[in-house]
Amino acid sequence: MTHNWKINGTIFIACNCDYGCPCNFNALPSRGKCEGQWTWHVTSGTYGDVTLDGLNFSLFVKWPGAIHHGNGEALIFIDERADQQQRDAITTLVDGKVGGPWGILAWTWPTIHGTKFVPYIVRDEGIHSRLEAGSCFELELDTIKNPVNGTEVHPAVLLPEGLVTKRADLGASKVFRLEDAISYDHSGKYAAVGEFDYSGPPAK
Numbered sequence: 001m002t003h004n005w006k007i008n009g010t011i012f013i014a015c016n017c018d019y020g021c022p023c024n025f026n027a028l029p030s031r032g033k034c035e036g037q038w039t040w041h042v043t044s045g046t047y048g049d050v051t052l053d054g055l056n057f058s059l060f061v062k063w064p065g066a067i068h069h070g071n072g073e074a075l076i077f078i079d080e081r082a083d084q085q086q087r088d089a090i091t092t093l094v095d096g097k098v099g100g101p102w103g104i105l106a107w108t109w110p111t112i113h114g115t116k117f118v119p120y121i122v123r124d125e126g127i128h129s130r131l132e133a134g135s136c137f138e139l140e141l142d143t144i145k146n147p148v149n150g151t152e153v154h155p156a157v158l159l160p161e162g163l164v165t166k167r168a169d170l171g172a173s174k175v176f177r178l179e180d181a182i183s184y185d186h187s188g189k190y191a192a193v194g195e196f197d198y199s200g201p202p203a204k
Helices: 084-094 100-108
Strands: 005-015 034-047 056-063 073-079 111-118 120-123 130-133 137-142 156-158 167-179 183-185 190-200
Touching: 005 084, 005 137, 005 167, 034 084, 034 137, 056 084, 056 100, 073 084, 084 100, 100 190, 137 190
Parallel strands: 073 111
Antiparallel strands: 005 034, 005 190, 034 056, 056 073, 120 130, 130 137, 137 167, 156 167, 167 183, 167 190
């Protein structure tokens, strides 16, 4: 049975690309491959009768090329505060079974290294946000600095056809590291924060 669902909140994004990330504009990644993450902080959400308010979950993926070339390997984190029904609901969403951005993207990570239930610390302060999940993931966002005089710049992007967000503030990752079944450290690269608003089920 497919339940009606809807979630909205804040999404935190980081990857190994240069500032702005060419993937936002249907171009290839800056270094030929994509290694990145999305973390969703749910402000309000339901999956059927299950409430998801206030929960966090993350998806980490390493693709050997561009995302749309596939063959990625993924790792999923879910907020340890979630009860079993909430864990099942979030797992169903991220599996891509009921639409949302995962319904379009999930085929690109055929290898999944499992799901971990971890404590989250989320300090939602826009482009100065900071996240921790367990002891193995840390992301701290910062503004981009002018390379000549060091002043802050504050770019943003509108993505009417965007899959994970329609508008985001763009910045840099002061810290972006993951040490688990997938590991990388791309501190100083692309980061962004935006709002998301998804719902389903998808069309048959």
